[in-house]
Amino acid sequence: MATVAEKKAVTHADSISEKFVDYTQWLSYDKLSPEAIHEAKRRVIDALGCAMGAYLGEPGKIARALSQTVEAPHYGSTVLGTFHQSSPEMAAFANGMLMRYLDYNDTYLSLEPAHPSDNIAAVLALAEPEMASGQDIITAIVLAYEIQCRLCDAASIRARGWDHVTYGAFSASMAAAKILQLTPEETEHALALAGVANVTMRQTRVGELSHWKGAAFANASRNAVFAARLAWHGMTGPSHIFEGEMGFKKQVSGPFDLPSKLGGEGDIFMINRTSIKYWPAEYHSQSAIDAALQLRTQLGGIDNIASIDVETFDAAVDIIGGEEEKWFPKSRETADHSLPYCIAVALMDGQVDLEQFDPQHLSDPRISQLIQKIKIHRNSALNQLYPKGIPNLLRIKTVDGQEFLKQVDFPRGHAENPMTDEEVEDKFRRLSSRVLSPTQIEYILAELWQLEEQDEIGDILEAFAV
DSSP states (O other), rough: OHHHHHHHHHHTTTOOHHHHHHHHOOOOOOSOHHHHHHHHHHHHHHHHHHHHTTSSSHHHHHHHHHHHHOOOSOEEOOOOOOOEEEEEHHHHHHHHHHHTSSSSBBBSSSOBBHHHHHHHHHHHHHHHHHHHHHHHEEEHHHHHHHHHHHHHHHOOOOTTTTHHHHHHHHHHHHHHHHHOOOOOHHHHHHHHHHHHHHBBBBGGSSSSOOOOOHHHHHHHHHHHHHHHHHHHTTTTOOOOOTTTTTTTTIIOSSSSSOOOBBBBBTTTOGGGGBBBBBBSOOOOGGGHHHHHHHTTTTTTTTGGEEEEEEOOOOIIIIIIIISGGGGOSHHHHHTTOOOHHHHHHHHHHHHSGGGSSHHHTTOOOOHHEEEEEEEEOOOOHTTTTTTTOOOEEEEEETTSSSSSEEEEOOTTTTTTTTTOHHHHHHHHHHHHTTSHHHHHHHHHHHHHHHHHGOOOOHHHTTTTTT
């Protein structure tokens, strides 16, 4: 019979915390696959392009103004678009706000959906003052994707009323620990400090959405950086954060396990299973937008549309098609999380870009009238295709009696239909050209494509100064 000490050892060895800590300590650049390294560079380019596209938005201005009230000349991080050095925590928040606000950064779909490139803000915020190399940055990013996506595979916390950014506190804190080169003990404390204080309510994404939709993970990044720095200075966190009597599994997620092997240990890295967004809208709408754009030229104009029936899967209905506010969006945040709005604006304009969510479009009576012709139906057969695909079937009937059908499972940018490097570059140029010069853009792209060769990231971040 095992002794009490042996039982405690077994319990500890089986813990989620120890698995994450061991993996964080084990992972290094030389263990990454070429595919993971390349994808990490694509995600940095994509996330920073999204940030520049959001630079002039009101939430970005608010976060930037707040971050500039803090000066950290001796251990500071660049606030994107400026030369200002704020604290790493405030830079993580301001930059994370920009990366997320347009709902244009990447996605992972599983039991819990997520936007894992949100972690990049935390990585860069500490990489700059630590003078971490490009290889260190890539390793920390791949690590964050691995942890967040594995948690998304393990349990749906959305179903229990919690927001997906709750998982981000764990992943971003491990990425921060990696950049800070924390010891195993310090890393476990960072994980606990980030996790215990950052359980986030799903109300963030319910009803009429607010600026906070884009700020929620930025706040998780800020707190993850804070937790890692506290652990670095000797702060301890609660034990058994996952399995404890009042721990994460009991209070938040319910029971779950992780696979025996993570990326690089016998499985591919999770970053290669994630998807880049082709359109600036919630990811479950991407295939519906794709289908609408393909059908548009056959319809004879929106005035010829009699009805639009959308067959879709449960997650799409629950997240972007099941609330009254989705038929009457009043904010950009609600509109880009509205399946009917995204379909209607695609059919009217023939494109879905940033301007399709501006105040003029939100108040356009033609879009409102078209939205009211849309009905959304749950389809059990399509549920079987999710989350491997995001199947949306559009059935559009016209006034002159014709019917048009189109189903898309893997829209452009999906892991099964990935964007090319040229398309990722084009997206970066299109978004950043709103505030950066062509010379800046080409310099930044050249440097980021060689990220693994960079000694530090500070000069590149300063090159984003508007």
